[in-house]
Amino acid sequence: MTGRDEHSPAEEFDRVARRAGLTVPAEWRAGTVAAYTELMAFTELLREPGRPVGNEPSAVYRILVGDEGV
Template sequence: MSGEFDRVMARAGVSVPPAWYTGTEAAFRELMAMTELLRDEERPVGSEPSAVYRVSEWHGGHHG
């Protein structure tokens, strides 16, 4: 799955520091697994939570 993770990070313009890569990629795998639990044949895709994150809100410990 690291290939998919790399593509998603590149598309988002996010550079993951080497020291954070393993943990961040593991979190990505967990997020994808949780997303599968949300999907249901009776629930339209529009009912899923938004996958929009603002890195600027938490990067460097700064909020807002």
């Protein structure tokens, strides 16, 4: 995967799933690894350096300390 360590997508998925305590049934593994690979490629597009803040997902917000209710 671009911009990531040298592990294969399957190895990286296994590591992430293990850390999260997830057990993926064998019959779902290939599809889950493929989905994980696509998701990681998509997230790299979202966090591209130099990308204007206005291009970020609309659900991203920040709460300043001292705001009402914080």
